[in-house]
Amino acid sequence: MAIESISARRRRENGLLRLLRRSDAARLWSLLFPGLFWLTVFFALPLVVILLYSFLTPGPTGDVIWRFTLDNYWTLFTKDLYVNAYLRSLWIGVVTTVICLLIGYPLALYIVQRSPRWRNLLLFLVLIPFWTNFLVRTYAWMIILSNTGVINSVLQALGLARQTLLNTTGAVLAGLIYGELPFMVLPIYASLDRFDFTLLEAASDLGADRARAFLRVMLPLTMPGVAAGSVLVFIPTVGQFVVSDLLGGAKVDMLGNLLQRLFTRSNPPNWPLGSAMALIFMLVLTVAVLFYFRVTTEEDR
């Protein structure tokens, strides 16, 4: 009791002193400065640079001409190549997210209902692929799907015809779902872990059948996990280029692939157009995510 009151008084004093003493401001500044400096110079400023580039004119040799233009943005919204890449990326992102949700939710539900010891083990097993190299995990699917790959070897051994599995949209989806599934399971697990399962019994006592109890009680109460998982899956899916490059060949072009080409491979590179594309992409994603959070929190009520 006595200790608490002393510490409370001390805290109040500290609060007052903090306002009065300049050395405290100096201390805060010295703690804050390195991080603030690094993130301002090497994160915020680069974003400003691409904002600037997006209004400049691309030069003939991949350089930039300092002449203001809106052409880059105009090209993005009128040329089929870019419009289609946007639509395809968003579409693949939505399909990946929905499938991850449909297969991830039951998995999280199963894990959360195990005894604590099993639960930790099963969760850890989901966590391991989440920590391993994305490139390596994508490569594993190349071994499975390629023309001389595992599935085709099995088909051949059975006397069946080989199939073209690699360089298809299906291959890209498989690789993406594989890579992103842990990001869906973990947040859903976290919200299921806080869910009070006796509420389901209460719902059924009040006459709700299983489906109703799930849709009206369990799903709304675990919505924060579903929303977080969806965003965690959706954003990297739409922006990636490794999976669509390795498993889709050049046939399943997503935004990331076009961005990569505009900046490094195309002849000549077109940085202003790429910058505009990256910025619009960020804007579209932000709007999509905000909209999603609004919808899911409304269902929450």
Next chain:
Amino acid sequence: MIEATSQAQSRHRALRADVRRRNWRDIALGIHSGLMYFFLYAPIVILVLFSFTTDSFGARMTGFTFSWYGKLLQDERLIGAAWNTLKVAFISTVISTIIGTLTALAIERYRFRGRTGMDALLYLPIVIPEIVMALALLAFFAFSFGVLQKITGAQFKMSLTTVIIAHIAFSISFVVVVVRASLKGFDRRLEEAAQDLGANEWQTFWRVTFPLILPGIIGGALLAFTISLDDFVISFFTTGPGTSLLPIEVYSQVKRAVTPKINAISTLMLVISMTLVGLSQFVQRQRR
């Protein structure tokens, strides 16, 4: 009386049906989860298994050999890239852990104007798509090198230094998140007790605060290290010609052909990541 028993019976029957349904649901969930674990692990198992095959297409088990691992040791490009990766991961982890810990202390311990803005600045690198950050850094480096060249006349090029700078920029946020979590569960009265006993602020920090948040700092450092080792996208766009990193080297070899040699290097990368996860889990368990 009869009514009562029949009522009890029907309730009993309903209960049993309920239990049976629950069992079926459990079994269905179990089967689904089994399939999911198969889905998560079959590719990894196949990858590891075929790093030992004698088949040069790497798709059948025609025999068992370690020779692909031997070939790795002869690949000087690969070994050089691996060294670069370790160098980048080590330096960026040390710097981002120090900066991240200081930032976490500032945000968690002080109320100041612009705190929300700092929060946003810290969360953005985690939230925005990796490729946007990578391209922005590429454009930024090219732009500022151009400016520097005009001023000083010296030529600057993308190199390991630019990769390290970029890795620090995205690692800081992750370190801050982890260290902040350990500062939140911190009993401030311990610091006050130390000061009541005559310790000055410097002593209080090093004798009380630092040891207590050390597991958080180590956890943050391990996270930063793993992310840096595994990063492909940011490194790909911020490295210069001639300086390769392991994921970039693997990527360019994969683009050429699937061979068991890539399986071998992938297996080693998997083993390293898993060891690091195990280590971070161990550290977190020690904390409890």
